[in-house]
Every structure is written in C-alpha cells, then in structure tokens.
Amino acid sequence: MHLAPPRLRRPLTGLAGLALLGTALTGLGAAPAPAADTATYLNSRAPIPDRVADLLRRMTLKEKIGQLDQLALVTLQGTCNWSGGALNQDCLHSVLVDNAAGSILSGGGMPPQVNSPKDWAELTNQVQNYAITYSRLHIPILYGIDAVHGHNNVLGATMFPQQIGMGATWDPALETAVEQSTQRAVAATGTTWAFGPVAEVARDQRWGRYYEAFSEDPLLTGTMAASAVRGLQDGSSGTQVAATVKHFAGYSQPLNGHDRVPADYSPRYLQDTILPAYQQAIAAGALSVMADSGAVNGVPVTASHELLTDVLRGRYHFDGVVVSDWSDVRSLQTAYHVAADYPEAVAEAVNAGVDMAMEPTDAPGFSAAALTAVQRGLLSRQRIDQAVSRVLTLKFRMGLFEHPYVDAGRADAVVNGADLGLARKAATESAVLLRNEHAVLPFTAATHRLVVTGPSADNLPNQLGGWSIGWQGVPNGTTVPGVTVLAGLKAGAPAGTTVDYQPDPTAAAAALKEADAAVVVVGNTPGAEGPNDQPNPSLSAEQQAQVAALQATGKPVVVVVIADRPLVLGSAANTAGLLMAWLPGTEGGDAVADLLYGKAEPSGRLPVSWPKAIGNEPEFYTQLPGTNGGTDSGYSPLFAFGAGLSYTGWQTGAPGLDRATVRSDTTLQVTVPVTNSGARDGDLVVPVYVSQAVSKVLTPPKWLVGFTRVHLAAGASGTANLNVPVSLLAHTQGDITGAGHPQVAPGSYTLLAGDATTGTGFTVR
Template identity: 50%
Template sequence: MSLFSRKRAGLGVLGVAVVIASLTPAGGLAAGREIYLDSRASTERRVEDLLRRMTVEEKIGQMAQIRVGKLRGDCNNVNGPLVDSCLKTVLADAHVGSILSGGGDAPLDNTPKAWAEMNNAIQRYALENNRLKIPIIYGADGVHGHNNVISATMFPHQIGLGATWDPGLQEKIGVSASKALRATGVFWNFAPVSDIARDTRWGRFYETYSEDPFLSGQLAAANVRGQQSKVDDTAQLTATAKHFAGYSAPANGHDRAAAQIPIRQLQDLVLPSFQAQFDAGVKTVMINSGSLNGVPVHASKYMLQTQLRDRMGFKGVAVSDWQDMKYLVDRHKVAPDYKTAIAMSVNAGVDMAMEPSNAAEFTSLLLANVRDGSVSRGRIDQAVRRVLKLKFDLGLFEKPYVDPAKADGNVVNVDRSLARQAAAEGTVLLKNDGVLPLSSAAKKIVVTGETADDVRRQLGGWTVEWQGVPDDSPLPPTATVLTGVREAVPGASVVHAPTQAAAVAEADGADAVVVVLGEKPGAEGPADTENPVLTPEQQAWVDAVQATGKPVVVVLLTARPQVLGAAADANALVAGWLPGSEGGRAIADVLFGAVNPSGKLPVSWPKALGDPTLTYDQLPGANTSAGAKYDPLYAFGHGLSYTSFTTSGTSVSVDRQNGVVKFTVANTGGRAGTVVVPVYVRQPASPVLTPDARLVGFTHVELAAGQSKQVEVSFKLAQLALTVGDVDGDGRREIARGGYEAVVGAEKATFTVR
C-alpha cells in the first residue's frame, strides 16, 4: 500500500499532486514585501531580516532535528502514513526546522517516488503552518549512494573508495549521490566520514577512507565538491564532515568509547582531513559522540570553538549526532539533567540537536535555559543565523519541493557503470603467484565461500537499514561475485559450491577455485569486534580447497583488513572490500584481466591479532626489536598489477610556499596499466618525533606497455607543519627548518626549508 493512498488526487497535507512552486512571485519583490523572501537580496540581508521577525520559540525550533517517525503512525517512530496531529506537534507547535531519516526510516513503499511525495508533504505542511514560511531541511545518511532506497545504486563503501586513491572518481560519485538524494527531497547528506582508520576493531572502520590524514582529506574533499555541486534545477545539497573529532580512535576499540589523544596527535593526525573538507566548502559538521581526553566533544568549547571555528575557520552548521545532548546525562554523566546538558552543548558550540524522539522536551528546556540566562539570546541568534544561512544558500526558500515524477529517473539503477568502475579501481591485488588473470578460455571455474552469492554481506551496513539489508526486506539489485564470474566466462561451466565439502568435490577438473570470504553486515557498536580475524571456518574452507592442488583465488569482501591466518597461503589474494551493487562484475573484471588492477591499500593489513592499531606512520624510537617495527602482512600503499612499473630520476624543488617533485614512471611490463605513485616526505632530524614517512601527494599514471612519462606532484610546505613544544606545550604549529627528503619508490631527493 502506498504511503499516500489517501487523498491521492488532492492537494492536502498528505496529497501527492505536487505543485513545483516558488515562495516568491515571478515578478520579484512586491512593494513592502519582506526582504527575506526576495531572492535578489544578499543572503546576509535575508538572514538578518528573517531573524529579527522571529520569536525566541521559533528560533529554538530551528535548532531541533527530529526523526521522521515522529510524524507518522502513532507519532512514535512507527512506519505508517503521515498523520496531521503528529505533523502539528512537531512542525507547528515546536517549530522544528529539520527532519531526518534514522538508520532505516523510509516510506512504506520504499521507492524514490514515495520518498519525494513524503518529503513534499512534510515540506508543504511546514510551509502552510508557520507564519514566516521557513522551509524544513531533510537529512539522511547517504554514505554509499542513496542507500536507504532499495532500488538505488549502492557504491562501494568508503574504505573501498579509499583504495582507488582517485579524487576525481570521488567527485563523480558525490555528484551521483547528490542527484539521487535531492530528487527525493533530501537536501542534507550526513556524509562523508572524515575520521581516519586507526583500529580494525572499530565497527565503523569501513566507513573511513584511509589511515592517512592526507589521503583521507583529499578524497573526502573531492566527495564534498561533488555533492555540493549545482547540476540541475532543484535546490542544492549540503554534505557533512563527520564526526568532529577523534571519533575513530576509541582507546578500547569500541564505538563511542573514550578517546585519549594528545594535542600533537590531534592536530597533526586527526584534524587535517577535516580541514581539507572545510577548505572545500563543506557547509555542515557533525560532532563526535564520544569523549576526548575526559570531555565529551558535545560539551567541549575548546573543540567546537577554539579548534573548529577559531583555528580551522569553519563557518557552517554544527549538528549533534543521534541524541547526544541527552547522553551527556545518561552516558557521560557530566550533566545532572537534560536541561543542563542542553545548555552545556549549545554553549560549547552545537547549533542543532539531533534529538530524534521528543521535540517538545528539547525546545521547552532550551527555552527555559534562555529565560533563566543559562543560554544567552545572542548564542541562540548565532546558531539560528547559521541554520537560516544554510537554507538560503541551498535555495530551499525558492525551491522547497521536488518533482516526484522525476525521482525514479534519478535514483533507480543510475550510474551503474560508475559504480562498477569504482569497485574495480578499489580492488587491490594483494598477492599473485602467477594464477591471475584467469583465462577467459577456462572450461570450469568453481565459485565458493560464504560470501560468493550473498548480497547482504557484499553491500554491508548502511544499506536499506543501518545494520544492512534486513532479512525480511527485498534485496537491492546487485551483481554478486558468482554473477560476475558467470557473465565474464559465459562459455565456461561456472559451478557454485555453497559448502566446503561441495567445493572440494567440485574442484576436480576445475581450472581454478574462487573462494569469496567476508563478514556479516553491521554498523557502529554492533559491528565492533575484539577479534578482527577470518573465522576458523573460513580459514578451514581455504585450507580444504588448497589441498586439492587446484589454483585458489581468495576474494575478501570485508569491512576491515582481517587477519587472514591460513588463508594468506592461497595462490592469489584479492581485497574487494564492500564493493556495492556492481561489485561482483568489477571483481570479475579484475580476475579475468578485463581490468588491470590499480588499487592500493589505504590502510595497513595486519599480520597478527595483536596489530589492530598498526599504521604506517609509526613514530621512531620505541625499541629495535622485531615486534616493535612496522611489519604488516601488506603495507599501506601496497597493490600489485598485471604489469610492472619503475620510477626514476626523482628531483625536488621548493619555494617559500610549495614544493614540486618530478620523476619518470615507466611501464616495464607487457600490458597497459595504471599505477598510483605516492610521494612521501621524511625529516631525518626533527624537533619532535615525526613519522619516518608522511604522504604529501600522489598521482595516477596510465601507460601503455613499454611507455614512460615524466610527471610531477606538487605539495604545500604547510603540509610539513608540526605541533612543536614540550609535553605541556601550547599547541603551536610550525614548519621546522632544515633538511628533508622527498621519497618516490626506492629513490629520494633532498631539499631544505629555510
């Protein structure tokens, strides 16, 4: 039954006969008309004009974001039809300015058109029932496409996109996701994740791009530029830099647990990826749910004002994560009651509360804080000014609605070729004992393993719902690895062996056995693990197939680099991550050589269970024993090809602000290919401990067999800045003078900063 089966032909609150209208007449501003409704006026004038007309209650409502479930069914997060009384409570009585979908909130008929109709109906009610005609802004977690919609194209999760090392590709994916979201009335996307991957135990590891702050920042900034680009006639969308900051470094590896991060590590390692997105113009930031050095970030004026605003220059909207103001009472226990918690958080710098459950409670308590002086009216105006500016900048006052008739065309199976390209570029060939690429003339291929034909595992968490596709849900249209292999060799006998015993039996006469391993989908705390290792059953599966003597290719569809154990002995290892809708075809493209792999590890692949926090940028001086050295199974930046490349002739030049590294790349193999060449800088002697290598740039070079090309990579000397001073230093950052080395492959070139 459709969400809007009632009153289908009408223009009531729940109707779907949508009129695409402007809030201002075509002729422009009439005499005496409000400045804020004049699209020709500057944003600043419009904001100030509207702000002065608002009551304090109306202002406070703009600082609240409520879950869409509170607008329907029994007004208590039930997936039913929108209900007038629920809409009135939230939008008219509490003046709420933003609605969101949680990790599974969708219309009953989970189609793009139904999403558009639902959001239009909510918007229409809001505009018709607030005297100043302020539109709401609707938010959702589109972390790998419009992933709440079953028929949408699911791109690889961020860890797989990190393996592409391709900012241009991320920008295209950002454009695609933005078009899909906006077509359904979602103008605020809670993505990308800016946190860096530092601990494989953490359940959101796969939502990050990389363990390296520069690589993460470059990819996230490109995604932001794509999402926030203007590509059609709807209002624009805002991306979100999340989760500011230190969220991915819980001391015990558990989601939202306490983090202890010294100022040097915070500024030199954690914050740069956020800065890259701020420089790219991201309009919103979501705050870390956890605590940092004993202070919940939602209550930290140092983080939300000194760092975020004063030092990093962010000027947009800071929104809390799910119910985090209340957690200052319930979890962190730094506030005696919710009223105090709200005051702490707002005064620290949070502009909007993601308070999913109770709009009236939040708004009434914030109002009480204003009346008793716990929160100043000036602070309220500051927060609301930012929220209103966002809505004006996006064009929501002029274009609050979308056209449901266009929704399917912008969402259903769009950009599948881009998704396939992304999954192929992010596939990393970890090991190859000469068995890959497989021959397209193969007679028999056995495909086996728990994940060979499992859509839910392949798509991972944040797909339809936050923990992944529910068991009772239709499956999104997805090409599994089994599907991809069958399509790649239509003339071969491709046998699916669903069990270990079947795989061993079917190996007889096979040209190769492809074993697809992975982990169950999940997100956040439920996806945490104290044991990031392939299960004993999966390792035994590989062992049994290896014992047949047939070539064995292990494909890893995992949310993190798991310790492989016996599986590391396979003839070939391929990291496919969580590759999305076209993942199976993309992986088959690599397995059979239609695509020459170019993916590089964006994270270190641990060798042993004791290495969940092993990263390439280790600080020197721990000790000289073997166990203290950086010795992963596969290093950051590792990735094989079906051809071979060399670099030579490295040189570097610097001026007062920039450096340029030049070198020659040659394809010394027998087939065309693309190689990612990273450029590192090291400082032989530095004022404080510095990693032996810091990534400052990278480039993609595509070469025919035997071809060579001179390339250059530029970097800013500001990238070399360090937080200097003693243990109790004041956080001052500077570029240390002296000698440096630029490292490309096995070569290095020296330069001096004066």
C-alpha cells in the same frame, strides 16, 4: 496569516495527502514570486544576510528554539513514535507547528512506508508542505539523510563502494564523480542534507565504523573527503545539497576500539594527525559539520568549545551549521554526566558551538529544556540568535524558500539504476590485488572450469555492508538490485569457461579436483557502529578451514575478500591469488569478474595497513620509532599501506625537484619518472613521501605528502607531476605538553616515491 490545520487523526498518504494540505505540487515546485510588499525574507532578490535578519526579528523565542532541533521521521508517523506507518497530522502538527522543528531526518532504516524514489519524494514534499503551510512564518525544513555510499536508504538507488574502498582508488576525481551521482539522487527525492563524508582517519581495525573512513593517512583522507564535499555540493542538477563533514573531531580511535568510547590523544597527535583531514574537507566549502559523539581527552566533543568554536570557527573559518549526532545533547546529562539536567545539557552544547541538536524523538522536551536554560541564564538569547541565523542561512543558501518541493514524478527515472557504469568503475578501481603467485591471474583461456564458493559469493547484503537500506545492512526479506560476484563471474565468463557454483564447502573441494581453479569469496557480515565492533577482526575459523580444504587439492585457489576492514587471514593468507574487494556496492560482482578475467587492470592500493596477527591493532604506517626490538613492536604488517599489485610491470624513478633548498612557505614542484614495463596498459598510483633526517620531536619514518595516478600504455614511459606544499612537513614543536605550534623545522629532508627506500634530498632553511 496563521492557518489552523484540520485536526484529523487519519494519516496523510500519497498525493491525496498533499491535496488535503491544500497545496498543488507541479513541476519543480517553485514558490510564487513575491509581491511588491512581500517581507524581505520572502524576497529572493534580497541578500541572504538581510533575509536572515528580517526573518529572525519576526520569530518568537520558541520558534527560534524549534529551528535548533532535528527530529527523526518516526516522530511524524503512526502514533508519533517508533510505530512507523503513514504520516499523521497530529504528529506533524506537534513537531512542525507546536514545536517549530527546523529539520527532519531519516537515519539508517527509516524509509517511507513504501520504499521507492517516488515514495521518498512524495513524503518529503508532504513534510515540507506541512511545515510551510502551517507554520506561522512558513519556514521550510531541512531534510537530512545518511547518504554514505550513494542514496543508500532507497530501493533502486545505485550503491557505490563504501568510503574505505573509495580510499583504495587513490582517485579524488572519481570520488567527486561518485558524489555528484549521489547528489543527483539525493536531490531528486527532496532529501537535500547529506550526512557525509566521514573525515576520520582509520586507525583501529576493531572499530565498528572503520569502513566509513577513507584511509589511515591524514592527507589521503582529507583529499578524498574534500573531493566528496565538492561532488555532493555540485549544484549542476539544479538543486543544492549540503554536505556534512563528520564526525568532528577525533571519533575514530577510541581507547579500547569500541564505538563511542572516550579517546585520549596527546595534543601533538590531535593536531598533527587527527585534525588535518577535517580541515581539508571544511576548506572545500562544506556547508555543515557534525560533532563527534565521543569524548576527547576527558571532554565530550558535543560540549567542547575548544573544538567546535575555537578550532572549527576560529582556526578553520567555518561559517556553516554544526549539528550534533543522534541524541548527543541529552547524553551530556544521561551518559557523560557533565550536565545536571537536560536544560543544562542543552546550554552546554549550544554554548560550545552546536547550532542544531539531533534530538530525534522528543521535540517538546527539547523546546522546554532550551526555554528553561534561557530562563535560568544558562543560555543567552544572543547565542540562540546566532545559531538560528546559521540554520536559516543554510536554508536560504539551499534555495528552500524558493524551491521547497521536488517533482516526484521524475524521481524514479533519476534514481533507479543511475550511473551503473560509474559504480562498476569505482568498484574496479577500489579492489586491491595483494597476491598473484605464478601469475594465476588473470584467468586465461586455459581455465575451462572454475569452481566458485564461499559465503559471500552470492550474497549481495554482504557486498553492500552497513548503511544499506537498513542501519545494520539490508533487512531480511528485502531484495536489492545488484550483481553478486557469482553473477558477475557467470555473466562475464569467456567462451569455453564454465562456472561451477558449489555453496557447500565439502562439495566445492570435491569439485575442484576436477576443475582448473577455485574462487572462494570470504569476509564478514554487514554491520554499523557499536554492533559492528570486532575485538577479533579476523577471518572466521570456518572460512579458513574452507580455504585450506581447497588448497589441499593442489589446484590454484584465489581468495576474494568482501569485508569492511582488513581481516587477519591466518592460514588463508598464502593462497595463489588474493583480491581485497572491500564493500564494493551494487556493481561489485561485475567489477570482480572484470579483474579476475583480465578485462580490467588492477590499480587499487591499500589505504590502510593490513595486520598479520590479532593483537597488533592499532597498526598504521606512521607509527613512531622506539627502542623495543621485540617481535612486531614496530611497524610489521602483513601488507603495508600503499601495497597493491598489477598485471603489468612498473618502474618508478627517484623524484626530481625544482630546487634543492626551499622555504617553509613555498611549494615544491615534484616530478617522478614512471615506466610501464609490462605488456598491458594500466594505471599506477604514485605516492610521494617525505622523511626527516633529524627532528627534535619524533616524526614517522616517512609520511605522505602527495599522490597522483598515471595511465600509461604497455611499454610507455611518462612523468608524474605533483605539487607538494612544504607546509605538509610541519609537526607540532615543543615538549611533551604539545603546547607549541605546527612548524616546518629547518634541516634536511628526503622525498621518496612509491615503496622506494632511497630518494632525493632537499633542505628547508
């Protein structure tokens, strides 16, 4: 029965709004058990395909089209645009009833009117309740959120290191634990569709989203992204969250380094380097995929049948929902000009493989355009039914028809300050020690006075980066709980050590003359996407000058970098100590202090290459060989991929193999002897690479085929055990068109462990 909503122009707020809508939310909000004659789609005991088919046949064409649209929260608030404020019934009715929208999202900087976990839960309950109560068929909505380093839009939620930092841990199990924590927080607030992980490879330090990627290496990226998917979709909390692998595919290496500028990849590079990480993440069971906003090889990905259907569904067997990125369907007309009008743009995207369009601010416009596309014969009803079936399948998989609401009364307890120890561990493992001249670190009992300075020493927004409460970072005037580096150094200082904070550079240099050492915390400021593009990704001249003034005192200087990418350091590259902390999250200050004071052992390793000069971007360790012998024409970083120091000593032996001759469809059992030759317990990242003696197509000097972490006590020896599928040796064969297929070429190969230049040979027959 269709219930006509009261046409009140006043907004709905708090639990009073829920009462006005006529639904009492108690407990976990389970839907009532179906009666014996209930429609199949409302019968939780019926198979999902049967439920989908039953619901689909009951829907009008306009209701089906509505399920393919995702609207931003701002269309439900205030005056139904960007005015913000409380939910408004007229706005809710227009979006959720008149246009039957299938999904709502809160992007970066779109929190409820009051931002707490309880507020989020109450808001999502209200939106969900309106959709269920007043839509003709009582279909729940999917509520999406960019939860990229914790539930990062919500005040009180723990924020973990950004993905580039998690890549530096080389610890898939830790990444899974971080995403399990994120899942619990997201689920507690009713926002059960998470837009992450990012499965791009980080290939150009100028790009504004560089820090959202795990690594420049496809295998490390894919392994971490797959671990993220498994963590986000771990339903052990009782509520399912859908992960979204993004942005499929080829987003991260735009032609001029700027966000959303078209990319040009050779077919071989696309197939061998760009796509594998996505494939790993999708194989982990991701329920959704977000299409790349950019264009690849002259075709906008939102309109690419090759990528979104032939590759994603045909080769990778993906069976979930493909959602576009922000306003990308309309951009096919307005920016890319591959469609003459909006109906044609909708048809192009949906026919290519988009199941849901993130068309965030114009529900009537999308509905009208899609209907027109059908009337013109541009878009078939069969393709619409296919897309709607995928959206409905996701809703049934998520259990939204049975459990559409969350217990708002529990949200604060579940989210606020959760898993701080895990966040501290993640920030500690992510930090990479790159210089430690004369063993200046860890600071010893002889360090009685420590001068702390630098623009990021006491700056939590810098420490969190973009996508933190707001899209471009923590908004001005917003206080976020967390521990800065200064606070961590003060709280963790050993007895007898005084921490002297001097924010003024001149005063800091003067104070250092009477102190034992300085910690200067430098880096860049928060940002995201295009506004965060940095054609000159280097440490500012002012910060370089500050470091130089400190060094001029002759006292030891330790630089801590809080940044979203490796920065060309210039004169600041040669200090006694250098620690890259990335964007370490709310507990980053304690993590940095633990490392500098020696309470924790550095174990992070660079997941990306660190350029030494502007103009060397893009730079990555798998750069193909050439004949140019000029300066920096080859791979010539300041710090190489995989670099990182420890406080203890490590010795890594040559890899051992279970056989010397293998087939291309087998897996190598690899053992690497490791010894902790120092005086401290520690963890070591053990990467294993392969090199190919001769190849008909160019291959990198070496490429990663496996990695693991080992923990050893001081003086102990052990063995790292890895399984290396021989398929990871494959490269696309053929001539310059790249028309061949990835194959493992027969011949001689060498396995290398760590940074060794000699290894163990084997043959593929």
